[in-house]
Amino acid sequence: MSEKITIIPDPKTKFFYGYPSNVAVIGVRVGDKQNFMPAAWNVGLSYHPPLYGVSVGTERHTHKLLSEAESFTVNFIESKYVSKIRSLGRSTGSEMDKIKEFNISTSEAEKINAPMLGFAYCSFECVKKESILIGDHTLFVGEIVLIKVDKRAVGIYNTLHTGEISPLIYLGIDNYITLDKNSRTSLKELPPHYKDGKFR
Amino acid sequence: MSEKITIIPDPKTKFFYGYPSNVAVIGVRVGDKQNFMPAAWNVGLSYHPPLYGVSVGTERHTHKLLSEAESFTVNFIESKYVSKIRSLGRSTGSEMDKIKEFNISTSEAEKINAPMLGFAYCSFECVKKESILIGDHTLFVGEIVLIKVDKRAVGIYNTLHTGEISPLIYLGIDNYITLDKNSRTSLKELPPHYKDGKFR
Numbered sequence: 001m002s003e004k005i006t007i008i009p010d011p012k013t014k015f016f017y018g019y020p021s022n023v024a025v026i027g028v029r030v031g032d033k034q035n036f037m038p039a040a041w042n043v044g045l046s047y048h049p050p051l052y053g054v055s056v057g058t059e060r061h062t063h064k065l066l067s068e069a070e071s072f073t074v075n076f077i078e079s080k081y082v083s084k085i086r087s088l089g090r091s092t093g094s095e096m097d098k099i100k101e102f103n104i105s106t107s108e109a110e111k112i113n114a115p116m117l118g119f120a121y122c123s124f125e126c127v128k129k130e131s132i133l134i135g136d137h138t139l140f141v142g143e144i145v146l147i148k149v150d151k152r153a154v155g156i157y158n159t160l161h162t163g164e165i166s167p168l169i170y171l172g173i174d175n176y177i178t179l180d181k182n183s184r185t186s187l188k189e190l191p192p193h194y195k196d197g198k199f200r
Numbered sequence: 201m202s203e204k205i206t207i208i209p210d211p212k213t214k215f216f217y218g219y220p221s222n223v224a225v226i227g228v229r230v231g232d233k234q235n236f237m238p239a240a241w242n243v244g245l246s247y248h249p250p251l252y253g254v255s256v257g258t259e260r261h262t263h264k265l266l267s268e269a270e271s272f273t274v275n276f277i278e279s280k281y282v283s284k285i286r287s288l289g290r291s292t293g294s295e296m297d298k299i300k301e302f303n304i305s306t307s308e309a310e311k312i313n314a315p316m317l318g319f320a321y322c323s324f325e326c327v328k329k330e331s332i333l334i335g336d337h338t339l340f341v342g343e344i345v346l347i348k349v350d351k352r353a354v355g356i357y358n359t360l361h362t363g364e365i366s367p368l369i370y371l372g373i374d375n376y377i378t379l380d381k382n383s384r385t386s387l388k389e390l391p392p393h394y395k396d397g398k399f400r
Binding site: 002003004005006007008009011013014015016017018019020021022024040041042043044045046047048049050051052053055074076079082083086087090091110122124130132134135136137139141144145146147148149150151152153154155156157158159160162166167169171172173174175176177178179180181183184185186187188190192193 | 202203204205206207208209211213214215216217218219220221222224240241242243244245246247248249250251252253255274276279282283286287290291310322324330332334335336337339341344345346347348349350351352353354355356357358359360362366367369371372373374375376377378379380381383384385386387388390392393
């Protein structure tokens with residue numbers, strides 16, 4: 001048993017032990033303004049209906065846009081785009097047009113009014129259903145009405161094809177990483193009740 | 201540009217393109233009953249106060265326990281424990297004592313009344329603040345009041361030490377994977393406004 005340390009959270013310290021988290025880039029449009037923001041705090045919330053959540057700090061420009069918008073996209077990207085994503089994350093749409101500034105390719109969502117990231121391997125088109133203030137962030141809950149997925153990304157049982165796609169994963173404080181594709185393990189064929197090394 | 205396919209969600213099909221997700225094992229106790237359940241849908245929600253969310257299907261035994269409990273733990277584990285986690289995920293505490301059945305080591309939380317996973321590299325002790333029904337799941341929101349973290353897991357800036365810890369990551373349908381520790385990149389030292397290859 002290795003040694004453990006105790007941290008009591010305080011307002012001055014941030015900690016990132018709940019990471020790694022895949023990066024979701026939120027796309028949103030209000031009038032003629034559109035913007036992309038990477039969010040590490042993104043999560044599945046429901047199968048039926050299919051709901052997805054993105055948590056955005058109340059002070060963010062994207063928070064303002066999401067509060068006004070009726071829909072948004074959630075875009076997943078490969079690790080090779082790390083510097084573009086970092087640029088999108090460390091700048092604000094209140095001071096510039098990030099899409100022009102960082103030369104971001106976009107495409108148009110089919111079912112909603114929002115931009116999609118051109119180089120995403122997967123995009124969810126989401127209709128905003130709820131905005132829930134939780135602490136210093138708002139959880140925006142979207143119903144996924146359409147999914148665009150790169151053919152290369154389609155794996156067995158609608159899981160990510162990790163042999164083809166190395167997703168961008170966040171560790172906190174501008175530190176990024178990706179998956180070890182050789183470490184994938186499937187335990188699907190084990191009986192439901194499986195005890196280490198023993199079948200019942 | 202590679203070819204994209206379109207999926208319109210329907211109630212019969214599950215898709216896992218929002219994954220990978222790190223696995224959080226929820227620990228909860230009500231009276232003399234205690235239980236652990238792995239949750240892929242877990243997420244940071246706020247810095248101040250520090251809030252963390254776990255999304256649990258309304259039909260799960262753990263949902264019943266979390267609805268009654270005032271606190272819970274969130275435990276993060278290394279990939280080498282994959283078969284134990286899969287056992288915890290594919291069984292139900294309504295029919296057995298998972299902790300005995302799968303020989304799970306536990307320890308006691310300090311500030312709350314809940315079990316911690318003995319082999320976790322990090323555990324959050326959470327006081328339940330909100331239970332929000334969202335679709336077919338409830339998002340249980342906990343305030344992190346104490347963190348126990350293995351010394352080996354402590355990395356720079358309170359990020360995960362990925363050279364030491366290979367976290368268990370979920371892809372859906374009993375498929376698991378971990379990180380490629382050699383792929384870690386830090387962009388922390390770049391200027392805030394950085395354009396691919398150019399500084400301003």
